[in-house]
Every structure is written in C-alpha cells, then in structure tokens.
Amino acid sequence: MSVEIFYDDDADLSIIQGRKVAVIGYGSQGHAHALSLRDSGVDVRIGLPEGSKSRAKAEEEGLPVGTPAEVAAEADLIMILAPDTAQRHIYAQDIAPNLKDGDALFFGHGFNIRYGLIEAPSNVDVAMVAPKGPGHLVRRQFVDGKGVPALIAVEQDASGSAQALALSYAKAIGGTRAGVIKTTFKEETETDLFGEQAVLCGGASALVQAGFEVLTEAGYAPEVAYFECLHELKLIVDLMYEGGIARMRYSISDTAEYGDLTRGPRVITPAVKEEMRKILGEIQDGTFATEWVKEDDAGRGNYKKLQQEGEQHPIEEVGKKLRGLMSWVDRPITETA
Numbered sequence: 560m561s562v563e564i565f566y567d568d569d570a571d572l573s574i575i576q577g578r579k580v581a582v583i584g585y586g587s588q589g590h591a592h593a594l595s596l597r598d599s600g601v602d603v604r605i606g607l608p609e610g611s612k613s614r615a616k617a618e619e620e621g622l623p624v625g626t627p628a629e630v631a632a633e634a635d636l637i638m639i640l641a642p643d644t645a646q647r648h649i650y651a652q653d654i655a656p657n658l659k660d661g662d663a664l665f666f667g668h669g670f671n672i673r674y675g676l677i678e679a680p681s682n683v684d685v686a687m688v689a690p691k692g693p694g695h696l697v698r699r700q701f702v703d704g705k706g707v708p709a710l711i712a713v714e715q716d717a718s719g720s721a722q723a724l725a726l727s728y729a730k731a732i733g734g735t736r737a738g739v740i741k742t743t744f745k746e747e748t749e750t751d752l753f754g755e756q757a758v759l760c761g762g763a764s765a766l767v768q769a770g771f772e773v774l775t776e777a778g779y780a781p782e783v784a785y786f787e788c789l790h791e792l793k794l795i796v797d798l799m800y801e802g803g804i805a806r807m808r809y810s811i812s813d814t815a816e817y818g819d820l821t822r823g824p825r826v827i828t829p830a831v832k833e834e835m836r837k838i839l840g841e842i843q844d845g846t847f848a849t850e851w852v853k854e855d856d857a858g859r860g861n862y863k864k865l866q867q868e869g870e871q872h873p874i875e876e877v878g879k880k881l882r883g884l885m886s887w888v889d890r891p892i893t894e895t896a
C-alpha cells in the first residue's frame with residue numbers, strides 16, 4: 560500500500576496563520592509546538608490550570624497563558640498536548656463546553672480518539688499532527704532549520720478542509736521540511752504505542768540495561784560497560800539514521816559486522832519476536848490502554864515504583880559521572896522547556 564507524503568511545497572502556511580490556536584499543555588510537545596507556531600507567525604496562546612508548574616516557562620517566553628477553558632473559548636483551533644490520561648477530563652470540563660461551529664480539535668497522538676475516550680461533536684474538525692520524535696528535538700530541529708517527520712490524520716472533516724489545515728499546522732512546526740505522512744488515528748496510535756514499547760524505549764532500554772548488567776556482573780568496569788552499551792549506541796544509531804543499517808555496517812569493522820550478522824539473531828530470537836506480537840495484540844485489542852488508564856486512575860503506584868527502580872539502576876550513576884565530564888553531552892533536561 561503506497562502512502563502519501565507531503566513536503567513544504569504541499570502545505571499553505573497562511574491557513575494556520577489565519578487561525579487562533581490554543582495549545583493545551585506546555586510540556587515536551589506543547590512547548591515545541593507553541594514556540595515554533597509563534598515563530599511561524601501564528602497567533603498562539605497556552606492553556607494550563609492555575610498553579611501549573613509549566614505556567615512560568617510559557618510566561619518567560621512571553622506567550623499568553625490562560626486556563627484551558629479560557630483559551631479554548633478564545634481559540635478556533637485547540638491542540639491538546641496534555642498527558643494522554645488527562646485529556647478526557649480536560650476535554651469534558653474545559654473544551655467541550657467551549658467548542659463552536661467550525662472549530663478544530665487537534666491531537667499530537669491518537670490515544671483518546673482511537674480508544675473512544677473523547678467523542679467530539681459533528682460540527683468540528685478532528686485532526687492529528689503527530690511528530691515522530693521527542694518534543695525537545697522537534698523544537699531543536701526547527702530552530703536549526705531542520706524538521707522532525709510527522710503523521711497527520713483526519714478523523715472528522717466538518718469544514719471540508721481539515722487536511723489542508725493539519726498540513727499547514729505541520730508546516731508551522733517544521734514537519735513538512737522532513738516529510739509528513741497521511742495516516743489514520745488508528746494506525747498512528749497502534750504503531751506509536753508499539754514502537755515506544757517494543758523498540759524505541761522499552762526494547763532499547765531493556766537491551767542497554769541487560770548488556771550493561773552482563774558485562775558488570777562478569778567483572779568488567781562499569782565505566783567501560785557504559786561507554787560500550789549506552790554511549791556508543793547513539794553513535795551507531797546516528798549512522799543508521801543517516802544511511803540505514805547498511806551505512807552502519809559499512810562503517811563498523813568486518814569483525815563487528817560478522818558478529819552483528821551471526822549474534823544479533825541470537826539476542827532477538829523468534830521468542831522475542833513472538834513477545835513483540837503479543838505486545839502489539841494488547842495494543843490492538845485495547846488491553847494496554849485499559850491497563851494504563853486504570854493505573855493512572857489508581858494514582859500510578861506501579862508506574863512510580865518501576866520509575867524509581869529504573870532511576871536507581873547502576874547504569875544511571877556511572878552515566879551521570881561520565882556525561883558530566885563531556886560538556887557537549889551533558890545537556891540539562893530543562894534547557895529548552
């Protein structure tokens with residue numbers, strides 16, 4: 560099945576420049592969208608509850624800030640970039656009562672629409688602009704004149720021009736510089752959840768930790784294990800990013816390449832792939848979504864416990880020390896937001 564990919568010339572920036580945009584939330588994605596929209600000449604305001612710790616950051620940038628209800632009432636395009644589990648409450652309390660004919664409701668990820676947690680009225684556009692990258696890099700790339708690829712989708716086309724509006728929005732945050740693919744809320748949600756769980760975050764973190772543990776448990780220095788299993792991973796992935804697995808294999812030694820070809824499949828075994836299929840099944844049948852919403856409703860006890868265990872893993876301590884000695888690596892998390 561061929562996909563449609565859009566670039567800068569396919570998108571009309573003046574469409575989004577003619578709208579009043581409210582960005583709800585000013586975290587990883589929220590700050591990136593809001594600042595790049597503003598830099599692209601868009602009239603943007605931020606919706607955050609009174610007392611939100613993100614308010615000061617948005618105000619420091621000179622962005623107008625109001626409560627989610629206030630900015631939803633003022634705007635004609637509302638982009639929800641609050642946590643997925645909070646979105647249905649924000650929608651019900653603050654956004655739904657303020658939706659007018661012709662408004663557009665935008666998402667950065669399809670979770671709440673895909674799993675039926677938000678149902679918008681038929682007189683508004685419902686669309687998605689989902690960058691395929693962390694918000695801080697979405698912003699950093701925009702500022703550097705580059706862009707992070709994005710997916711767009713239209714769930715409801717009340718105006719008849721929701722796709723052009725989504726493309727225009729994607730252009731304003733740099734997405735069309737890299738390529739914007741048209742998809743559905745279903746495909747974006749299921750592939751995004753799968754990618755972050757099995758490959759990008761869950762899979763990669765577990766692989767790095769397991770490699771570090773095997774080396775340190777065998778008596779090798781934690782510093783050596785850190786450089787080998789974590790630091791160098793970025794350099795190897797940079798080559799994959801630039802030219803695929805083939806470019807990475809071209810740059811490494813033939814010894815490494817032979818080890819890659821013969822040992823890689825012993826790490827990612829058919830059993831691992833079978834587990835990946837199960838994980839995908841839990842995403843497709845809604846098991847994961849139900850579990851996550853329940854965990855959030857119950858106060859996130861298990862989530863916080865697992866988070867703490869991760870933070871206490873020995874790789875974090877040695878990594879902090881080594882990164883501290885490399886000024887170009889040690890970027891504070893608050894640098895851009």
Ligand SMILES: NC(=O)C1=CN([C@@H]2O[C@H](COP(=O)(O)OP(=O)(O)OC[C@H]3O[C@@H](n4cnc5c(N)ncnc54)[C@H](OP(=O)(O)O)[C@@H]3O)[C@@H](O)[C@H]2O)C=CC1
Nearest residue numbers: 584585586587588611612613640641642667668692693694
């Ligand atoms: N992180 C990423 O790079 C990506 C995220 N997405 C999607 O983007 C959306 C936002 O995620 P992300 O940027 O990670 O979120 P963050 O957790 O980084 O930020 C959430 C923001 O929402 C604010 N917030 C919390 N509760 C409310 C509320 N009740 N009303 C208004 N604002 C609120 C937070 O404020 P406070 O400071 O007060 O907590 C914070 O500013 C999600 O749908 C996610 O799936 C999509 C692609 C990548």
Ligand SMILES: CC[C@](O)(C(C)=O)C(=O)O
Nearest residue numbers: 691692693694751755759
């Ligand atoms: C990979 C994690 C992600 O899907 C993202 C940065 O794209 C997220 O939800 O944060």
Ligand SMILES: [Mg+2]
Nearest residue numbers: 690691692751
């Ligand atoms: Mg993602």
Ligand SMILES: [Mg+2]
Nearest residue numbers: 668751752755
């Ligand atoms: Mg995601």
